[in-house]
Amino acid sequence: MTESAQEPEVDRGNWTLALRRFLERRVPLVHLLPDRQPYFVGSWVYVFGVVAIAALIWIVATGIVLVFFGPQWWHVSNIGHFVNALHFWSVQIFFIFMVLHLWGQYFAASWRDGRAPTWLVGVIVFAISIVATFTGYVAQQNFDAQWIAINAKDAMNAVGVGAFFNVLNFGQMYGLHVLFFPIAVTTLVAVHVVLVRMRGVVKPIDPPGAETSEPARRSGPQASEGPVA
Amino acid sequence: MDSPATYLSWGFILISIPNLLMIIGMIVLFIVALVAPFPHGTDEKGAKERRDD
Amino acid sequence: MSSTADSQARYYAGIRMVPFDLLKEGVLAVVGVAVLVLILAALLSAPDVPPVTIGSWAQADPVDFVTTATAELAGQSGTAGYGPPYNGTPDAAQAIGPIVPQEWAGVSTPIDTAKDFVLHPLELAAAGDATLTSALATYEGANSTQQQTWLDAYTTALGNATVQGGEVTVTPGDYGPVPQLMASLLGVARSGGLDALLLENGRFFQTDFTRPLLLMGDGNYLANLAAVQHLTGDQWGVMNETGSYPGQTWLWLYSVWYQLPPFNTAPNADLAIVLIVLALTTLLALVPFIPILRDIPRWVPVHRLIWRGYYRGSSS
Numbered sequence: 001m002t003e004s005a006q007e008p009e010v011d012r013g014n015w016t017l018a019l020r021r022f023l024e025r026r027v028p029l030v031h032l033l034p035d036r037q038p039y040f041v042g043s044w045v046y047v048f049g050v051v052a053i054a055a056l057i058w059i060v061a062t063g064i065v066l067v068f069f070g071p072q073w074w075h076v077s078n079i080g081h082f083v084n085a086l087h088f089w090s091v092q093i094f095f096i097f098m099v100l101h102l103w104g105q106y107f108a109a110s111w112r113d114g115r116a117p118t119w120l121v122g123v124i125v126f127a128i129s130i131v132a133t134f135t136g137y138v139a140q141q142n143f144d145a146q147w148i149a150i151n152a153k154d155a156m157n158a159v160g161v162g163a164f165f166n167v168l169n170f171g172q173m174y175g176l177h178v179l180f181f182p183i184a185v186t187t188l189v190a191v192h193v194v195l196v197r198m199r200g201v202v203k204p205i206d207p208p209g210a211e212t213s214e215p216a217r218r219s220g221p222q223a224s225e226g227p228v229a
Numbered sequence: 230m231d232s233p234a235t236y237l238s239w240g241f242i243l244i245s246i247p248n249l250l251m252i253i254g255m256i257v258l259f260i261v262a263l264v265a266p267f268p269h270g271t272d273e274k275g276a277k278e279r280r281d282d
Numbered sequence: 283m284s285s286t287a288d289s290q291a292r293y294y295a296g297i298r299m300v301p302f303d304l305l306k307e308g309v310l311a312v313v314g315v316a317v318l319v320l321i322l323a324a325l326l327s328a329p330d331v332p333p334v335t336i337g338s339w340a341q342a343d344p345v346d347f348v349t350t351a352t353a354e355l356a357g358q359s360g361t362a363g364y365g366p367p368y369n370g371t372p373d374a375a376q377a378i379g380p381i382v383p384q385e386w387a388g389v390s391t392p393i394d395t396a397k398d399f400v401l402h403p404l405e406l407a408a409a410g411d412a413t414l415t416s417a418l419a420t421y422e423g424a425n426s427t428q429q430q431t432w433l434d435a436y437t438t439a440l441g442n443a444t445v446q447g448g449e450v451t452v453t454p455g456d457y458g459p460v461p462q463l464m465a466s467l468l469g470v471a472r473s474g475g476l477d478a479l480l481l482e483n484g485r486f487f488q489t490d491f492t493r494p495l496l497l498m499g500d501g502n503y504l505a506n507l508a509a510v511q512h513l514t515g516d517q518w519g520v521m522n523e524t525g526s527y528p529g530q531t532w533l534w535l536y537s538v539w540y541q542l543p544p545f546n547t548a549p550n551a552d553l554a555i556v557l558i559v560l561a562l563t564t565l566l567a568l569v570p571f572i573p574i575l576r577d578i579p580r581w582v583p584v585h586r587l588i589w590r591g592y593y594r595g596s597s598s
Contacts, residue, residue, distance in 0.1 A: 031290060036299040040592040044262035047311070054311035058319055075330060084330070085323035088527075092322075093315055095532050096251070100259055107584035111570035113293070123567040130532065137530075143331040144524050147508045149491075150499035151515060158376040158552035160383030163367040163390035168496070171489025200290045203297070204589035205580055230326055233511050234526040241541045243518050247528040263587040 032197050041201050045108070048101035053189065055094035060182055062087040067178050071141055091133060098126060110202045118195040125188045132181035138167050139174040149173075331511075331524045334504055336480070336494060340471035343503045345443045347471060348450045348464045350501035352440060354395040355463075356433040359500040362395040368496070369393060376550040383553070391492060399497050403479050404463060407470050414466045417459035424458065432458035515540045535562065 011017055065083050066074060074080035102122070111119040138149045149167045156162035166172055234245040340347040353359035365374025367390045375384035401418070408414040421429065439452035449465060470476050480493040498504050505514065513519040520537035523529035536559050545551040569575050579585060586593055 033304060035301060035303065037302045038294055039298040039300045040589050041302075042267045042591050043588045044265050044267055045259075045588050047307075048262070050307055050311045051315060054308070054315040055319075057312055058315055075332075081327065081330065082323060085326070085328035086319050088328035089319045089322040089326075090315070092251075092528060093319060095530075096255055096258075099532060100255060100262070103259055104262070104588070106569070107579045107582065108588055109576065109579035109585070111576070116570040119570055120567050123563070127563055133530070140330075141333065142329075143333050143507070144329065144513075146333050146495060146498065147504065147513050150495055150504070151519070155552045155556050157364075157367060157387075158384055158550070159556050160387035162384075163387060166391070166490070166492065168492040169490040174489070200293060203293070204592045205585045230527060231329070231331070231525040233524075234522075236512055243512070243541075245512065245522055245526075245529065247523075247526055248521060248531050251528045251531050263584065 027194060027198055031200070032194070034197070038201060038203070040204055045104040046201075048097050048104055052094055052097040052101055053193070055090050055097060056185070056189065058090040059087060059094055060186070062090060063178065063182065071139070071174060075141065091136070094129070095133075098129065102126065108202065109205055112202050112205075113199070115195075115199055115202055118192060118199065121188060121192045121195060125185065125192055128181065128184055128188060132177065132185055135173045135177035135181060139170060139177050141170065326527070329524045329527045334498060334507065335474065336471050336476045336498060337474040339498065339501065339503045340468055340476075343501075344445055344448075344450050344468055344472075345440065346501050346503045348443070348468055349437070349440045350497070351400055351464055351467050351471075352433060352437055352460070354399040354497070354500065355401070355460075356430065356437065357396055358437075359395055361393060361496045361500050367391045369395075376553040378550060378553060378557075381553075393493065393496065398493060399480070400463070400467060403470055403476055404466055406479065407466060407475070411466070413462065417462040417466070420459040421463060428458070432456070432460045436460045436464075516546060535559065 062083055066080070066087060069077075069080060074084035105119070105122070134148075134152070138145050138152065152167045153162055156165055156167055234247055236243055236245050237249065238244075336347075350359065354362060357363075361368055363371050363374055365371045366384050366387055369392065370389050375382050377385075401422070404414065404418055408418055421432075424432075435455055436452070436457040439455055439457070440450075443450050443452045445451070450468065452461070467476070470479075476497075477494055480497060481488050481491060483490070483493060508514055508519070509517070511524045512522050513524070518534075518537045518541060520533050520540070521529045521531060536555065539545045539555045539558060540551065545555060548554065565572065565575070
């Protein structure tokens, strides 16, 4: 879709049109849903990220079931306890593969060629996931939750946020856990994936002194360039 | 699974067997992912790029 | 062509593109994880150790309960001397030089341990109980020096207390009305009344467990149960889980500091460690811009395994 050099007077200042053109330019479907990828994407290391996302899907799905029946359900029902076990192991799988994905992307230096924002968003996802998981642990309404809350309050109070983020307040922690953090985590994961799709998978690290492919030249208002290979 | 886990200690490190297995498992999984052969899809000779629709 | 498609075409110029199915890969991952999680949940289940209540604590370890309650009344418990956000105890807040965020936050959840945990529940329980009413009047009518004398003596005696006939018994001494107050409070606690009173806090619908949890945290009973499960701070507890379940292994870099000097004995350990972990997380986020950290992947040949097909020269 080419933009006409002279747009009609009526279209100037049209926000909807500007947004549509921005999306068509920067996030076209052919790169959101590609059916081709560079041949060097040929390692099982590339699978860690999508497995982490799959685990996140199951965390949310099992979480929705737990929310539906209320916070007491899984303590008194066998099915509820099983669904909670699904939720628990989904979280373990999520962290295992998110960390493996982190290791893989670190050793691949995947922030190169303008991909520093992707790395940054990834670290933020990691940090927010930890806090999201933490709100889950203190909202369990069992012995573990009691002990974790009693101790974690010291860290929160020491940095002055203990009354704002009161880990002893089940209602607050539960609400954050089932609403605020799922939205935050899934939104940031979506941003992370869109960034990967927009830029494409980073090229391999070239050995020093060898011929390198042309570094990508950015057109348009592309801001930060990370270190180029 | 409800009885307290066995713990191992070296110096100031104190770790439960389940946690240790988890960490070792992750390292093994990472190494396996690095070395295991990856099935390559069939190439399309002469079809290097698809035209955008 | 769009600008992203342009720049991707330029970026991958000269590189062979091969077919792949993004959706199939995603669906395979979702199904695979589902199978894995179903097997793990079916074989291993998940931890769920029932919570302690003030009632179960008072029944299982009445001496520890009464010792804690006495400390609350004397203003000598952990909560009483905590500082903000619960009270204004001077020099209680964690500080690193002039950095004292705990103080800056202020007393936003005021708790008077003597009133909230002991005297108010007893005033409610005293209705129709002449002995308790009288004991309360005696205590509240005495001056603070007298009260402190009784409390100090009783605290010392509790070090050798026994449980006889369900009652906490100490060697005879001058403790004023304190033993009577504590015996009544123990009765209220055993019945579950203290759980309800501290949670309800004047309102019926409540989800804020601050008061009951602070009281339980001041005692040794809960901490002893936690130590059996290796959940205390100096046992890498932050990483651990009850039973034989994996814990939060990803918190190792937060837990490790609590095991090391000077943090393992420092009163401001929490403040210091949270700041350290925040700094390390920021470093991780900024790796692309930090020399040496961003160059290690180039020096360590892991990438030569990831892209060994490429390095073998199988380019277009």
